[in-house]
Each structure stands twice: as structure tokens, then as C-alpha cells.
Amino acid sequence: MFDNFLIRNDSLENVYKDDKAIGFKFAARIADYRGCFLSLHNGYYIECDGVEYPRDLQKFEVNGKEPRDFEEIKKCVWEHWNYDDEGYVYVEKEGGLTPGLHTIKFQQSILATYGYMPWDAEWLKNPPVPGHGAGSGKTANICSFDLELQERR
Amino acid sequence: MSIKRGVSLYSYQQAQFFKQMNWKDMIKEVHENLKTDGIEIIDEAIIRDYPFPSEQFIFDWNNEMARYNMNAVTMDVYLDVHQFRDHIMTHREAAERLKNDIKIAAKLGFKNVRPLCLVPIEVIEMALETAEKYDVRIGKEIHAPLPIKPGTRVQPKTGMAAALDFRMSEQIIELAERTGSKHIGLVPDFGIFQHSPSQVSIDYAKRKANIPEAIDFLLENSKNYSLDDIGTVLSEKYPTHKIDPGTIERMSLHESSANPEDIIDIIPYIVSIHGKFYNMTEIPGKPGCYEDLAIDYETPIKYLKEKGFKGYINSEYEGQRDQQDRGIEFLANEVEQVRLHQEMLSRLIGEKI
Numbered sequence: 001m002f003d004n005f006l007i008r009n010d011s012l013e014n015v016y017k018d019d020k021a022i023g024f025k026f027a028a029r030i031a032d033y034r035g036c037f038l039s040l041h042n043g044y045y046i047e048c049d050g051v052e053y054p055r056d057l058q059k060f061e062v063n064g065k066e067p068r069d070f071e072e073i074k075k076c077v078w079e080h081w082n083y084d085d086e087g088y089v090y091v092e093k094e095g096g097l098t099p100g101l102h103t104i105k106f107q108q109s110i111l112a113t114y115g116y117m118p119w120d121a122e123w124l125k126n127p128p129v130p131g132h133g134a135g136s137g138k139t140a141n142i143c144s145f146d147l148e149l150q151e152r153r
Numbered sequence: 154m155s156i157k158r159g160v161s162l163y164s165y166q167q168a169q170f171f172k173q174m175n176w177k178d179m180i181k182e183v184h185e186n187l188k189t190d191g192i193e194i195i196d197e198a199i200i201r202d203y204p205f206p207s208e209q210f211i212f213d214w215n216n217e218m219a220r221y222n223m224n225a226v227t228m229d230v231y232l233d234v235h236q237f238r239d240h241i242m243t244h245r246e247a248a249e250r251l252k253n254d255i256k257i258a259a260k261l262g263f264k265n266v267r268p269l270c271l272v273p274i275e276v277i278e279m280a281l282e283t284a285e286k287y288d289v290r291i292g293k294e295i296h297a298p299l300p301i302k303p304g305t306r307v308q309p310k311t312g313m314a315a316a317l318d319f320r321m322s323e324q325i326i327e328l329a330e331r332t333g334s335k336h337i338g339l340v341p342d343f344g345i346f347q348h349s350p351s352q353v354s355i356d357y358a359k360r361k362a363n364i365p366e367a368i369d370f371l372l373e374n375s376k377n378y379s380l381d382d383i384g385t386v387l388s389e390k391y392p393t394h395k396i397d398p399g400t401i402e403r404m405s406l407h408e409s410s411a412n413p414e415d416i417i418d419i420i421p422y423i424v425s426i427h428g429k430f431y432n433m434t435e436i437p438g439k440p441g442c443y444e445d446l447a448i449d450y451e452t453p454i455k456y457l458k459e460k461g462f463k464g465y466i467n468s469e470y471e472g473q474r475d476q477q478d479r480g481i482e483f484l485a486n487e488v489e490q491v492r493l494h495q496e497m498l499s500r501l502i503g504e505k506i
Contacts, residue, residue, distance in 0.1 A: 002170060003478040033166040033474075034197035037236045074238045080205075083198045084169065111235040115271025117316055120234060120241050133397060138474065140397050141361055 001138040004145075006031055007106060008086065012147040014096030021096025024048070025061075026147065027086045031108045031139040035083040038062070038076035040111045045131025045142060046091060047105040053091045055130060062087035097149050107142045109135040156457060156502040157465045159183075159191015159226050161427065162199055164470035164491045167477070167484065169198065174488075177217055182488060184221040187495045192218070193227045193425070193467040196254060200261075204253055211260050218262060225262040226465045227292065227340065227425045230254040232272050247272065248279035251291075255280060259287040265424040267340045270296045270317055274324045277337065281328075284336040292340035292424030293325050297347060298402075301415035309380040312402040322419055329422060339419055342427035342469070343448055345411035350404050351431035351447040353485075357475035358400050367391040368404055375405035413452035417460055425465045431472035433493035442500060443493040454501045466502075468494045 011027035028044075030036065043055035059067035062081055067090045081087065109130035111123060119134075128134035131142065160183045168174035174182070176199050183189060200206050218225055232250065234242040242250075251268060258266045266289055268277065277291055284291050300306055303319040318324070322339055329337045350358075355372065359365040370390060375383050383405050387394060396404075428450075433443040444450070454466075473485040498504075 001474040001477060002167075004480070005170070005477060029170065033163060034195050034231070035203065036197065037233060039238050040233055040235055077237050080197075080203055082201060082203075084172075084201075112231075112233050113235065113271075114269045115232045116234055116241075116273065117271075123235060124238075124241055140399065141478075143478075 001031055001033065002029060003139055003141060003143045005029070006108065006139065006143060007104065007145045007147065009145065009147055010150060011088075012097070012102065012104075013150045014152065015090060016096075016152070022094065023090060023092045024097045024149075025088045025090045026104070028089050028106075028108065029086055030081060030083060030110070032110065032112065032137045033083070035081050035085075036110050036112050038079040038081050039074055041070070041073050041081060042109040042111050042127050042135055043070045043130045044089060044109065045105070045107040046089070048091070048093075048097070049102055053093065057092040059090040060087055061090065099149055102147055102149060104145045104147055105142050106145060107131050107136050108139065110137050111135050112137055155504055156454070156462055157191055158187070158189040158495060158498050158502070158504070159193060159224070159425075159465040159467035160187065160189075160491060160495070161193035161195070161229070161467045161469045163193070163195050163229070164468055165487050166198065167473045168487055176214075180217055180221060180223060184223060186492065189495070190222060190224045191226045191465040191467055192223050193229065193469075195229045196257065197231060200257065204257065206257065206260075214261050225264065226467060227265040227267050228254070228258040228261065228263040229267045230258075232269060232276075244273055244276050245279065247276045251276060251280040252283040255283050255287055255289045255291070258289050263289060265290045265292050265340075267292050267294050267425075270294050270299055270321055274328060277325075278328060278332075281332060281334055281337060285334065288336075290336045290338055290424045292338045293321065294427070295322055295339055295341040295345055295411070297342065297344040298410040299345060301341070301345065301411040301419060304412070307379070311381050311384070312398060314380065314402075326419070326422055338422040338424040340425055340427060341411075341416065341419070341423060342429050343450065343453070344427070344429040346409045346413060346449040346453055347406065347429070347447050348409045348449060349447050350406050351445070351472060351475075353432045353472045353475040354403055357478065358396070358404055360478060361400075362394070362396055364391050364394050367394040367396060371401065371404040376407040380405060409449065413449060414456060416453050417456050420457065420460050420462050423462065423464055425467060428466045428468045428494065428498060430468070430470055430490075430494050431475070433490055433497065441496070443497050445494075445497075450497060450501055458502065466498055468498070470494065
């Protein structure tokens with residue numbers, strides 16, 4: 001679902017700390033027709049220009065709060081990511097991205113279910129690593145985006 | 154009084170995603186252009202800050218529904234058993250979520266909630282007292298690949314069909330009879346009368362497949378194999394195919410999961426119906442009349458009419474998701490699709506407009 005529209009195409013920016021680029025971020029939407037309890041949000045498969053950035057390099061910003069890593073997100077069992085809302089995915093990358101066009105391959109992982117499933121115990125113990133389809137909700141394909149890095153605001 | 158028409162706002166999910174319509178625009182479209190009053194919602198899509206909607210949202214919702222004299226028919230509710238992440242939700246916890254959803258539904262004026270077909274019957278029973286207290290009926294969904302009555306159908310051991318209980322409708326009726334409760338029933342989804350994959354999903358599957366002919370192979374040959382076997386046969390014929398199990402299941406559909414005549418016996422338990430559809434096209438030789446080529450609407454509606462069903466069939470458009478992998482020029486027009494579906498519904502139910 002929303003394959004080509006999960007990342008807003010004018011949202012790719014570098015992230016700065018003390019005037020140094022420490023990574024990049026982009027705005028994403030939920031790959032489903034409903035919102036979710038934030039705790040179910042299990043990270044992303046992100047490949048930028050052929051380099052994979054695993055979940056421990058990612059943070060997620062939503063609901064007007066500071067970016068949180070996915071260990072913190074896991075604990076947000078009463079917070080909801082509303083269907084209408086965009087969130088920012090932050091990726092750590094020293095120096096950030098160079099100006100110009102970048103190719104991002106992307107799959108979201110949300111552990112939403114329609115009830116009890118045979119793999120529940122496995123998901124509890126070993127949540128699926130994003131990018132393999134399991135837990136990818138309604139968009140089972142890895143989607144590719146060509147995004148222009150926006151100027152520093 | 155005949156069968157009534159309504160719309161699930163699920164149908165406009167893409168317009169909501171792109172902020173082309175909000176829930177108020179959707180209600181207005183149903184009132185002004187579809188000339189009907191039935192509204193169904195997905196709780197986690199429409200209710201801002203679910204499960205803690207503000208007093209303002211609740212008032213705003215009820216006010217808007219009153220403004221157009223609308224009828225809040227069914228609220229679709231969910232069960233995510235991994236919410237707490239440190240344990241799988243117990244059945245009692247699942248019942249707490251359902252009970253809370255019932256209370257929210259009551260505040261928003263809904264007559265029914267729709268839990269999913271995978272929700273254990275025990276969970277439904279635990280929430281029944283709350284349903285009675287708030288006068289909200291629980292309608293458990295009969296969703297494909299479920300039958301209404303299992304009959305002689307052999308349940309597959311793979312795919313979604315393996316996780317479901319084919320005796321679901323029977324269990325609900327047994328619970329209703331045992332408790333004598335009028336607050337328990339069923340929400341059949343017209344997807345159970347889908348007999349073949351929709352053209353829009355075939356086109357999507359082919360665009361995604363590394364070997365598009367493998368999709369044709371499934372379409373042509375699935376009727377000769379069980380769902381458990383077709384995957385093996387496909388891999389023998391196309392060893393390098395990368396078609397996921399869900400797509401194999403969808404493309405292998407060659408008969409409806411339920412028999413249309415089985416709907417007759419469950420009519421007293423139907424709280425409302427999902428009018429699932431994927432793609433409305435004009436009927437050849439009948440200008441202005443539309444149909445979904447993949448789903449039998451005519452036969453079940455004939456039975457519903459004959460046997461005096463007077464509840465709502467709510468349009469539930471789902472074809473848009475198969476057309477979102479290309480440019481915006483290829484996106485489906487949800488408003489138009491729902492209008493065409495409503496044309497079909499009003500014609501089939503014999504409504505005088």
C-alpha cells in the first residue's frame with residue numbers, strides 16, 4: 001500500500017549537531033490503512049545508495065516528541081501513531097549525505113496483527129528484522145525512492 | 154423498508170492519506186451525493202488520538218453526524234496482540250481492548266462494533282456484558298477465506314486460511330443461543346463471495362513479479378491444485394520466482410470461500426454487511442449500470458431480499474491499494490468507485506430513488 005508515497009519526496013535532509021552533519025532524515029507515513037500503537041513500530045529496512053543502515057542506527061520522531069530509538073519506541077505501549085500523521089525517520093551517518101540525488105530503498109516494520117497468529121511467540125522473542133517481509137504490514141515489497149537532498153534550513 | 158445502503162469510510166483511505174478528504178468531507182459525500190445515511194469507520198483511522206479521543210473530537214463527530222442526520226452503523230475494531238511487547242496479550246487483556254472499543258463506539262453513537270475473525274470466541278464472550286450495558290452489538294466478521302458453513306470444504310494448512318476457524322459462524326450462533334444475548338452477531342464481508350482475483354490485483358502482481366508469466370500460470374492452473382500444493386508446483390515450474398505466499402494465495406483464488414445460499418440461515422444474526430469491492434466496471438450493453446467482475450453480489454443480495462434482511466450493506470472499496478505503485482496519474486478515484494458501487498447496490502436491492 002502507498003508503495004510510491006510512503007516517503008515524502010521533498011523531505012530528505014541532513015541532520016546536524018553542533019554544526020556537523022551526523023546523519024540524515026526523511027518524512028514517512030504508515031504503510032497501512034490505520035494507525036497503530038507506537039510500541040508495535042519495529043523499525044525500517046533502509047538502504048541508501050547501496051549501503052544498509054540497520055535498526056540500531058535509526059530513530060523515529062512523532063507526536064511532537066524528540067527522536068526516539070526503537071528500544072524506547074517499544075515501551076510506548078499507550079501512545080498512538082495516528083494514520084493522518086507523518087513521522088521523521090532519522091539515520092545516523094557521519095558527515096550526512098552529499099548534495100544531489102540519493103536512492104533510498106525502504107520497508108517499514110510494524111508488528112500489527114489481526115489477532116493471534118502462529119508466529120506470536122517467535123515475534124515476541126525475536127522480532128522480525130525489517131526488510132524480510134515479516135511484519136511489513138500492507139506493503140510487502142521493498143520500495144525504492146529517488147530523493148533530492150534538501151538544502152539546510 | 155428494504156436493505157439499506159451505507160459507506161465504510163475505509164473506502165476513502167487514499168484520499169485521507171493525501172489529505173484530499175477528511176472525515177467530514179466523507180460524511181458530506183455520503184449524504185449529498187450518495188443520498189444515504191449509513192456510516193462505518195475504522196477506529197484507528199478516523200478517531201484522532203485513539204484510544205483516548207478528546208471530548209472535543211467526540212462532540213465534533215456527533216455534531217457532524219447530527220448535522221446531516223446520519224446513522225453511525227458499525228465501528229471496525231482491531232486486536233494487536235503485540236502491543237505490550239514484553240508478553241503476548243492474554244485473552245483477558247484482549248477483552249479489555251474490546252470493552253474499551255465498545256465504550257468508544259457508544260460515545261460516537263455506533264450501534265455495532267466489528268471485531269476481526271481471528272478474535273477468540275472467549276474474548277467476545279468476556280466483552281458481552283459491556284456490549285449489553287452500552288447497547289452496542291458485537292458483530293464478528295466473516296472474512297475471506299472463511300466460509301459461512303464449512304460443509305465439506307477442506308481447510309488449507311498454509312496461508313491465512315490455516316489460522317482461521319472455519320466453524321466461526323457456528324460458534325457465534327451457539328454463543329448467542331446459549332446466552333440469549335441480542336448483542337452478539339456477524340458481519341459478513343462480500344469478499345467471501347469473491348470467486349476470482351480482481352484485474353487490478355492481477356495487474357499489480359504482474360508489475361511486481363520477476364517472472365510475470367508465473368502469475369498467468371497461477372491464474373490458469375490453481376483450480377487443479379489445492380492451496381497447499383500450488384506453491385510447490387509453481388516453484389517446480391519457475392524455480393527463480395519470488396512471489397510471496399500472500400500473492401500466491403490471492404492469485405490462486407478460483408472459487409468463493411462461502412456459498413451464497415448459506416447466508417440465508419445467518420440473516421437473524423447479521424448486524425451489518427461489508428460491501429467489499431475492488432473495481433467497478435460498466436456492464437456491457439447496460440449503460441450506467443456497474444458491477445465488480447470478481448465478486449458475486451447478485452445472488453447473495455437476491456437471498457437477502459427474499460428473506461427480508463433490512464440492515465445495512467456498507468461499501469468497502471479496496472482496489473486503490475493495488476494502484477499506488479506508480480505515479481499519481483495512476484491512482485484510483487475512490488469517490489467515483491464508491492458512487493458506482495452504490496449505483497449497483499441501489500439497483501440490486503431494488504431501492505426507489
